[in-house]
Amino acid sequence: MSESPKEMRESPQESGKNPNESGKNPNELGDNAKELGENAKESGEEASVDSAITETDLHSFSEDVTYAGVTSFIKRPYRKDLEGIDAVILGVPFDTATTNRPGARFGPRSIRAASSLLSYEEHVYGWDFHPITEMAIVDHGDLPFDFSRPAGVPAAIEAYAKKIINAGPMLLALGGDHFISYPLLKAHAERHGTPLSIIHFDAHSDTWEDKNDDGVNHGTMFWHAAREGLVDPATSVQIGLRTTNLDTMGFNILDAPWVHRHGPDAVIAETRRIVGDKKAYLTFDIDCLDPSYAPGTGTPSPGGLTTHQAFQILQGLSGLNIIGADVVEVSPPYDVAEITALAAAQLATNFLCLFARAPWRSAK
Ligand SMILES: [Mn+2]
Numbered sequence: 001m002s003e004s005p006k007e008m009r010e011s012p013q014e015s016g017k018n019p020n021e022s023g024k025n026p027n028e029l030g031d032n033a034k035e036l037g038e039n040a041k042e043s044g045e046e047a048s049v050d051s052a053i054t055e056t057d058l059h060s061f062s063e064d065v066t067y068a069g070v071t072s073f074i075k076r077p078y079r080k081d082l083e084g085i086d087a088v089i090l091g092v093p094f095d096t097a098t099t100n101r102p103g104a105r106f107g108p109r110s111i112r113a114a115s116s117l118l119s120y121e122e123h124v125y126g127w128d129f130h131p132i133t134e135m136a137i138v139d140h141g142d143l144p145f146d147f148s149r150p151a152g153v154p155a156a157i158e159a160y161a162k163k164i165i166n167a168g169p170m171l172l173a174l175g176g177d178h179f180i181s182y183p184l185l186k187a188h189a190e191r192h193g194t195p196l197s198i199i200h201f202d203a204h205s206d207t208w209e210d211k212n213d214d215g216v217n218h219g220t221m222f223w224h225a226a227r228e229g230l231v232d233p234a235t236s237v238q239i240g241l242r243t244t245n246l247d248t249m250g251f252n253i254l255d256a257p258w259v260h261r262h263g264p265d266a267v268i269a270e271t272r273r274i275v276g277d278k279k280a281y282l283t284f285d286i287d288c289l290d291p292s293y294a295p296g297t298g299t300p301s302p303g304g305l306t307t308h309q310a311f312q313i314l315q316g317l318s319g320l321n322i323i324g325a326d327v328v329e330v331s332p333p334y335d336v337a338e339i340t341a342l343a344a345a346q347l348a349t350n351f352l353c354l355f356a357r358a359p360w361r362s363a364k
Helices: 030-042 104-118 150-165 178-192 221-227 256-262 264-275 307-316 339-356 359-363
Strands: 087-092 137-142 170-175 197-201 237-239 252-254 280-285 322-328
Touching (some): 087 150, 087 339, 150 170, 150 178, 170 339, 178 322, 197 221, 197 264, 252 256, 252 264, 256 264, 264 307, 280 339, 307 339
Parallel strands (some): 087 137, 087 170, 197 280, 237 252, 280 322
C-alpha cells in the first residue's frame, strides 16, 4: 500500500462522537493505552500488533498484522465505556445448557481470533461499505457470570445486556450456546417493547416444550419466548430447519429443503414479507450451516445451508429493522482449520452491516 488507508478515509460524520474527544478516559486503561499507542508511533515502528488496546480512533481500521496481537473482534478497540458507542461486541462464554457436545464457551475467543483475518478489509464483501466508517463499534470483552451458580446465569446475562443496550449501543453477542438468546431477547424486549420478531437461522426449531418454567436448556428458548409474548411467531421466521418438531407454535418456517429448492432470493422475499418493518432480533445458530461448512458445533445436522447462501440471504435483508443479533453454538474443540469460527466471524461482520442499515436507528 503506497498511501495510508487512514488518510484516504473520510472522517465519521453523524454516527456519534469519538468518546476520546470528550476528554474522558475511554476505560480504565485509557491513558496508558493512549500512551502506548503514541510511544509506538513516535518510535517509528512499522509493525502494529495491539491496536485493540492502543487505537483511540474508533473509526480507524486496524493496521495490525493479522496473525499477532490482542484478538478483539475484527481488532476493534476493547472498551467498557459505552458513551458515544453505536454497537458493542460482547462474548457470552456459557455452554452448560448444551444437550449434546459442549465447548461453545470457547466460541467467543475462537471467533475473535478468526476475525483478525477480516480486520483489514475496508468493505465487507458483498456490501458497498464497512460499518466501521459509519458506526462507533467496540469490543466490550466477555460477559461476567458466576459459573458456580448456574441457576443465576440467565438473570446475569439479562442484567448485563440491559446495562449495555439501555445505555444506547446495539448489541452483537458471540456465544456461547443458544440458550443465551433467551435472556438477550428479554433485555431487548424491555428496551424495544413486545412482541419482537425474530429472524432465526438454525437446524433446529428450539421450540421444544420445557417441563420447567426455569429450565436452562438450549432447545427450549423460543418455546418460552413465544409463550411469554416476547416474540410474535406470526411475524417471525425460522430459516434452515431440518429436524422435526410438529408443533411450530405458529412460527413461519423456511426449512433447509425449502431454501435449497427455492434459493436465497425467495428466502429474502419471504422474510421481508413476513417481518416487514417490525423490530427484529437476529439469531444465528451456526448449525444452520451444513456440517461441511461448520463442523465445529454441538448438534450438527447434515443437509444445511452453505456459507454462500447465508451471506446472500443476510445481504438481502438490508434495511430491515434489526435491533440486535447473536451468533451462537461455535464449539472450537470440534472445529477443523477454523472453518466454523471464520464463518461465524464473517456472519457477525454482516450483522454489523445490517445494524448500520436499520431504519429505526436514524428515526430514534
Ligand atoms: Mn441448532
